[in-house]
Structure formats: structure tokens, C-alpha cells
Amino acid sequence: QSALTQPASVSGSPGQSITISCTGTSSDVGGYNYVSWYQQHPDKAPKLMIYDVTNRPSGVSNRFSGSKSGNTASLTISGLQAEDEADYYCCSYTISSTWVFGGGTQLTVL
Amino acid sequence: QVQLVQSGGEVKKPGASVKVSCKASGFPFTNYVMHWVRQAPGQRLEWMGWINTAYDNTKYSQKFQGRVTITRDTSASTAYMELSSLRSEDTALYYCARERSRTFDCWGLGTLVTVSS
Numbered sequence: 465q466s467a468l469t470q471p472a473s474v475s476g477s478p479g480q481s482i483t484i485s486c487t488g489t490s491s492d493v494g495g496y497n498y499v500s501w502y503q504q505h506p507d508k509a510p511k512l513m514i515y516d517v518t519n520r521p522s523g524v525s526n527r528f529s530g531s532k533s534g535n536t537a538s539l540t541i542s543g544l545q546a547e548d549e550a551d552y553y554c555c556s557y558t559i560s561s562t563w564v565f566g567g568g569t570q571l572t573v574l
Numbered sequence: 575q576v577q578l579v580q581s582g583g584e585v586k587k588p589g590a591s592v593k594v595s596c597k598a599s600g601f602p603f604t605n606y607v608m609h610w611v612r613q614a615p616g617q618r619l620e621w622m623g624w625i626n627t628a629y630d631n632t633k634y635s636q637k638f639q640g641r642v643t644i645t646r647d648t649s650a651s652t653a654y655m656e657l658s659s660l661r662s663e664d665t666a667l668y669y670c671a672r673e674r675s676r677t678f679d680c681w682g683l684g685t686l687v688t689v690s691s
Contacts, residue, residue, distance in 0.1 A: 465636065467618060498676035502619070509669060509684055510611075510619065515677040553619050557676045561633055563609070563621040 468566035486554030494535035498557035578682035596670030603651035
């Protein structure tokens with residue numbers, strides 16, 4: 465199972481919005497609404513930010529939102545803040561009852 | 575509160591095996607599937623496999639099939655991941671994670687496994 469495709473890096477200024485894409489296939493992202501997004505700060509464990517494509521867990525800022533079109537899911541962060549600077553990973557359930565992560569995207573807040 | 579406490583770091587020689595534990599608390603262990611995910615230094619997250627703690631069935635990534643074994647001890651609310659035939663490329667942080675409806679909603683802090691001669 466190949467990794468889902470994410471941009472290696474994105475950047476934005478405080479207050480701006482950014483979007484991170486996550487492209488898979490019809491056997492994973494396109495076939496199920498089980499795409500989740502994780503935020504990882506340096507030397508920290510991943511933290512769930514979005515699940516089931518669009519849902520936010522309790523406690524996660526509403527500045528974070530998710531969507532999907534075909535085989536590509538997206539994470540949008542609006543009103544960028546310095547604390548959002550981190551690595552972001554998408555993850556999808558697959559047709560084989562396995563999971564696959566994206567390659568990760570490093571977000572820099574300028 | 576929901577917590578996953580992992581065992582401490584390990585240093586192993588190439589060819590050896592390592593067994594990492596993940597003790598759950600704050601929730602009914604057998605109501606959840608537990609997963610293992612690893613992250614080599616500076617690399618992406620990589621899914622390894624899961625165990626249904628109630629029925630003791632497992633599923634592994636093809637990449638690790640034959641080298642990884644995930645088990646559980648329900649009396650101790652603990653999941654285990656054993657990786658054999660270690661090589662330098664297996665040096666990584668190994669995380670356990672709880673699954674809730676196809677999502678990893680709770681993660682351990684990770685266990686560093688270093689493979690070095």
C-alpha cells in the first residue's frame with residue numbers, strides 16, 4: 465500500500481488560510497468517508513484534528529475543517545496562528561481493512 | 575482519564591526481537607481495537623497493524639507481515655507489539671493508538687526502539 469500523497473510543505477502568514485491536500489485512490493480515500501487528520505508537534509505524539517472527513521473532535525478549534533472530493537481529501541486551517549505550526553498527516557481506511565497514512569506536510573507560519 | 579502508557583525505550587542488535595507494551599486505562603479495554611503505528615526519525619507515520627482486543631484477531635500491514643506479532647492481555651488491559659529480525663531501518667518511535675470508528679482517537683507517547691550493532 466503506497467502512502468497517500470501530501471505536499472511536503474505549506475506556509476502562510478498569521479490570520480491567513482491554508483489548505484493541505486491528501487490524494488489517494490478509490491480503494492482508500494475515494495472509497496470511504498474514513499479520512500482523518502493528525503497534527504504532530506516536534507517530539508510529540510500525533511493529535512486527532514479531523515475524523516470521518518469533516519468532523520472535529522471536542523476541543524479542536526473550529527478553525528480546522530475537512531472536506532473530500534473524489535480521491536482527494538483536504539484540511540483547511542483558517543485564521544492561522546503560530547501554534548498551528550506543526551506536521552500534519554492524513555490517514556485513510558482502505559479496502560483491505562488496513563490503514564494508510566500520507567507522507568506528511570510541514571506547516572510553517574511565517 | 576483515557577490513557578495509553580507505553581514501555582520504555584529499547585536498544586537491540588540487528589537480528590534480535592523487541593516487544594513493546596501499551597497499558598490502557600480509563601476505558602473498557604475490550605471495547606476497542608488497538609493499533610500500532612511507527613515513525614522513523616524524520617519520517618512519516620506508518621501503520622503496522624491492529625488487534626481486536628475482544629476477539630483476539632489481528633491484521634497486519636503487508637510490509638511487516640511475518641515479522642510483526644500483536645497480542646493482548648485482557649486481564650492487564652495491555653496490548654503488545656513484537657517485531658523480529660530487527661534491522662537498522664527499524665529504528666523508530668513505536669506508538670500504540672486506540673481506534674474509535676476507523677479513527678485513532680487516543681495515542682500513547684511512543685517507545686523508541688534503536689537497532690544498532
